Amino acid sequence: MIELQHLTKRFATQGGTVVALNDINLTIRDGDVYGIIGMSGAGKSTLVRCINMLERPDEGNVIVNGKQMQDLRAADLRAARREITMIFQQFNLLMQRTCLRNIMFPMELAKAPGDKAEARARELLELVGLPDKADAYPAQLSGGQKQRIAIARALATDPKVLLCDEATSALDPNTTHAILQLIQKINRELGITVVIITHQMSVVEEVCNRVAILDNGTVVEEGEVQAIFSHPTSKAARRLVYPAGAPQAEVLPGHKLVRVAFGGTQTTDKPLVASLAIECGALVSIMAADTRIVNGQTLGSMLLALPDDDKAAAALEYIRNYPGITFEEVNG
Template structure:
């Protein structure tokens, strides 16, 4: 659906040039929900604006549904953008228009007859769960409701691709969850390809099937969400997957510990309790950064081992025998 090939974007020239994106290569499949994540300044928003040519790449190609966007004339590009719509963190609604008329707006620009546009807008308002807010103004809505109107407006031209640039960053966790659920529902019902740009790993966990990690304008790592969470292979990925980390250095000198990595096994197997029951060995949880994704456990845990070497060896052997678990001994000397 979307192929990004050797894409580069440079702002300015000479000594003052800023290389925002370098050699970006991505392949986003039709009908999937694809995530692009990175810390502030990683180049996420520049990349998404290059996808619909709001920013023209310095070099490289953006191919959408077989069409090279970088080769189109301005007129052709305006037509092509109807298939690639966008929602933003700030909603960008027209405050002087009702919600229904906000949704009508892109259809007006496309020359759709007014009565047909109103009917379609009413259908979309129902689709996003705001059929009763058609005559309300944006100022009368909550943040989540405004984003739902923005989503309805983005769907007005029946796009093939929906770009979401930090679309939930201004929302509280409960509202964020409802918007993500709506996007998943629209993806299932309409088959629209969704590209999610975010700095929040929780959003990627909740909604995406695959993800690319952007770091300093380059793609540091990409793959399925499950694989990235199981085996983050770059520092950029590890910073995002395990932001707090689990370090033995905050504990006393000569602390004997084991760092356990959970790589997608059942999230419902109580490792620590099983170790105590089956081996009679107790360990201390020194730190943990784990998460449950579709019933599978990912993340790391730092466990303090017993002083007795036999008990420590018994604990290590048991942990390493568990499926989808890796264990690495860690010892810190001041």
């Protein structure tokens, strides 16, 4: 659906030229919920604005649904943008319009008949769970409700791509979860490709299937979410996956210290530590852990202290054959 080839964007400042994006190459497949994550200043918002040509790249190509975006004439670009809609952190609703008329607005710009625009707007109010807010004004809504109306407005032109630029950053955790569930529903039921720009790893782990990590305008890591979470290789990825640092511990006398990385074991699998005790007779201590559940799978790592006795070899062999994990012996 989206292909970025050697994308570079520079900005001239008083202090000189800033390279906001440097040779970005990404492929976002049709139907993906794709996360682009990085710390502030990494280039995330510039990247998403290049996708719909709100920012024109200095070098490289942006291809959306087979169209070379930078080569389109003004009229064709406007038509293409109707297939690439966007929601923002601050909602950007028209305060003097009701919710219904906010949703109708892009259809009015596209010269849709009024009765069809209103019927479609009411359908979208149902989709986002706010059919009773048609005549309410944005000032009467909560933050989560405003974002639902903004999502409904973004869907009014039947887009193929939905860009979400820090769309949940202003919301509390419960509301964020509800909005992400709605985005997942839209992706699943309408088949819309979703690109989520965020600095929150929790957003990526909840809804995205693939992720790219940006650092100083460069993609430093890209791939399936569970692969990145289970084994981050770049410094930027490790900072995001382990914000407090990777689990560390002192070696206990008479013990081997083993770091176990969970790369997507099912939450219904047998507990590793309990299994080591029952099947190997190895009484294992958990020295440190940073694991999480992503799409029903356990990801992360754990430091285990195994008694350095005759059961240690059997325990290591059991760990070696346990599905979905890798391990290494460490020295603290």
